[in-house]
Amino acid sequence: MAAAGQNLSIDPDRLWDSLMEMAKIGPGVAGGNNRQTLTDADSEGRHLFQKWCEAAGMTMGVDAIGNMFATRPGTDPDALPVYVGSHLDTQPTGGKYDGVLGVLGGLELIRTLNDLNIKTKHPICVTNWTNEEGTRFAPAMLASGVFAGVHTQDWAEDKRDAEGKRFGDELDRIGWRGTEEVGARKMHAMFELHIEQGPILEAEGKDIGVVTHGQGLSWTQVTIHGKDSHTGSTPMPMRKNAGLAMARILEKVEEIALSHAPHAVGAAGHIDVYPNSRNVIPGKVVFTVDFRSPTLSVIEDMETRLRSEGQAIADAMDMQIEFEKVGGFDPVTFDEGCVTAVRSAAERLGYSHMDIISGAGHDACWINRVAPTAMIMCPCVDGLSHNEAEEITKDWAKAGADVLLHAVIETAGVVA
Numbered sequence: 001m002a003a004a005g006q007n008l009s010i011d012p013d014r015l016w017d018s019l020m021e022m023a024k025i026g027p028g029v030a031g032g033n034n035r036q037t038l039t040d041a042d043s044e045g046r047h048l049f050q051k052w053c054e055a056a057g058m059t060m061g062v063d064a065i066g067n068m069f070a071t072r073p074g075t076d077p078d079a080l081p082v083y084v085g086s087h088l089d090t091q092p093t094g095g096k097y098d099g100v101l102g103v104l105g106g107l108e109l110i111r112t113l114n115d116l117n118i119k120t121k122h123p124i125c126v127t128n129w130t131n132e133e134g135t136r137f138a139p140a141m142l143a144s145g146v147f148a149g150v151h152t153q154d155w156a157e158d159k160r161d162a163e164g165k166r167f168g169d170e171l172d173r174i175g176w177r178g179t180e181e182v183g184a185r186k187m188h189a190m191f192e193l194h195i196e197q198g199p200i201l202e203a204e205g206k207d208i209g210v211v212t213h214g215q216g217l218s219w220t221q222v223t224i225h226g227k228d229s230h231t232g233s234t235p236m237p238m239r240k241n242a243g244l245a246m247a248r249i250l251e252k253v254e255e256i257a258l259s260h261a262p263h264a265v266g267a268a269g270h271i272d273v274y275p276n277s278r279n280v281i282p283g284k285v286v287f288t289v290d291f292r293s294p295t296l297s298v299i300e301d302m303e304t305r306l307r308s309e310g311q312a313i314a315d316a317m318d319m320q321i322e323f324e325k326v327g328g329f330d331p332v333t334f335d336e337g338c339v340t341a342v343r344s345a346a347e348r349l350g351y352s353h354m355d356i357i358s359g360a361g362h363d364a365c366w367i368n369r370v371a372p373t374a375m376i377m378c379p380c381v382d383g384l385s386h387n388e389a390e391e392i393t394k395d396w397a398k399a400g401a402d403v404l405l406h407a408v409i410e411t412a413g414v415v416a
C-alpha cells in the first residue's frame, strides 16, 4: 500500500502542461487570459476540463447554475466526498493561474492517486465554480454563493452584463446548465488551492500560505454638506469647505486602521467632490470608507469610530454629515481541522510555510458556511494578479499541489 509519506508527490510537469494547455483557451492580448464567465471560451475550457476528468475515470455532474463536479469514487458508499477546486473563469485581462491552479491542481491530485493506485474511503470531487470573478456579472463568487445559500438562484440568473445579457440566458446559450439542484450536494470537507494575489509569501520566502481567515469588509458611504463658494473671494473664516472636512476624516481613517495593526486596513477609494471645479470650494463630498479586518469586533469598532470621530469633525466645522452602510462581508474563520490538515501536510513535506489571511474573496469563503473548509496559497511573482503578467514558478505550483494532495488524502482516508 502506498502511504501518505514524504515521497508521495504530484507530477509537476504534467500539472504545468495542463495549466499551459488551458491557457491557450481564451488568450489575452499580453500573454495572459480573457476567459470570462459564460463566454464561448469559458465553454471550451469547461469541455477540456471535462475531457481530462473523464480520461482520469471521474464522473461529471453539473448543477443548474453550471457548477461542475467531477467525482472519483471512494470505497465507502456512505462517505461524503472531499471537495477540491476553484474556478476556470478569468478577468478580462487575467492571468493563467488565478483559479485555474486550484481546479487543475485538483485534477493532478486525482491523476496522481490513479498512477499509484491509491484508494480513499471518501470520494474526492474536483469542482469548477461558475463566475468566481464577477467582472462580467457582478458580484464575484456568484455561483458558490448560490450553492451556499447566500444568494437565490433567481437573483443570480437575473444579473446582466454590460451589454444587457442575462446570466441565466448566457448559461443556457453556452450549454452548461446541468440538472442537479444547486446546493443539494453535501460535503465532508472542501479545500481550495489558490495563488496568493498579494506580495507576502514571496517577500517572506515561504512556499505555502496556510490560510486561517478571510478578511471581512465594511463600506460606509459618507456625505458631507458644506457650501459652494468662490475660491478667490470667500474669506478663509467664512468658508464651509466639505473637502477639508473629508481630508480631516481620512486622516482619522488611517489612524483608526493603524490602531488595529497589523491586520486591519482602511482607505477611501471612491471620492466624489461637488461641483469639482477648480475655482469653487467644494460644497459637498461623497466618499466611501473601506475597512477590512479578519475580526468582526475590529470591523465594528472601526465603523463606530468613523461615525463618532467624523461627526465630531463635522460639528466643529459646522457642517452636516451623513453615514450610510453600503456594503459588508463578515470575516471568515476557516475550519480548524482542515487548516491543521494543510499546515501539517506542509510540515510533513518540508515546505516552508506561514499562516496567512486572505485579503481577497474566494469561493471557499462561501463554502465555509456549509462545509468544513480551508485554503492553501502559493506565492505569485511580485504579488501581481488580475493582470496578464501574473506569474508563478513550477516549484510553487508543485508545493501547493503537493500540500493539497496530502491534506486531501489525510481527510479522505487512504484505504489499505
Ligand SMILES: [Zn+2]
Pocket: 087, 098, 099, 132, 194
Ligand atoms: Zn481566483
